Amino acid sequence: MTSKDERLSFLEEMKDVRRIRKPNRAEVKVPVELTPGHLERQRAAVDLPRRDANPLTADIVDPLTAHDILSWQRPGVQHGVFRKLRLGQYPIEARLDLHRMTVEEARKEVFSFINDCVSYGLRSVIILHGKGERNPDGIAQLKSYLAKWLPELDDVLAFHSAQKHHGGTGAAYVMIRKGDRQKQQNREVHGGR
Template sequence: MRKPRHLSAEERALWDKVAERTIPMEPAKVNTPLPQPQQKRPSKEPIPTFKVGQTVDHRKPHDILPGISDRLSRAPVNMDRKFYGKMTRGKLKPEARLDLHGMTLAEAHPELVAFILGSQSVGRRLVLVITGKGKDRDDGGPIPTRHGVLRHQVPQWLALPPLSQAILQVTPAHLKHGGHGAYYVYLRRSR
């Protein structure tokens, strides 16, 4: 949809002169004036003052996307609730673990795919994927960098094919198994 074009002062004067000479087709209708352009309202929040040389903390949390643990905790429970409760309390022992510490995204993805699909084919149900919490790499630039790239990327990989067909549930691990630096992955039974 186009934005309405507003008349300049000269165009408005010319239009008014032409409109005075016209005879309305239906005299009962009242001649309505053209709408005037609306002025932009100032934003409600004032812009904070800034001084040259002032340091700004760019690591403030933003509300664009909820955290990984929040998103995983809001996900529906697809497995037996009794086992889910035991798993989140750290009562179930993982049958295998994969440590992705120090790997790049390119190295970690094939390792994760091979580990998950291999674990399912062997008949494992609960595995632990350790990503680490990540290092603080924010250099103070205007665009914030993610804290823990693997920690954020692994749940996304687990939600995509071919891994999504093998997985029943993904949750952050209990503190004794790594806390927010690791994930429990509960696998489907192989067919």
């Protein structure tokens, strides 16, 4: 077929088609009167604050200085395991840097980071919190909060200030509990319960 034949064929097929005279827009009318259901949903949305799933508290903490050492372990963590953590002998599988964050930003990031570590099966991580040496009062604010927050998270087994080459008292090694998937894999490999 030539282009002239194609055009004639097209016009023959389209002979019964008529142009739409109205504009191609939907007519939406805003209800003048709000229904009782609408008013109730609106009131509920304003009255019910969003529930914060983050269990980390942001109230008063014991102030720590740049040179204070963080050290904590949950009962049941073996001394040899904690010693290896303290000496930085576990490979660092992830890192979180809290520098230049507000307390509220850090609170959200720490909670999210630990949850992500459990999800991905990471066991040994580092959190860089800074020493707070530039603060006029000498208080290491994020470090102080981190020392309070980490024990509040059930997935944290232990933490300790890092070795000098990893940031010293401005960072903390964190040991994280095994996730359910890792526990199941261990049972399969070692034939446990």
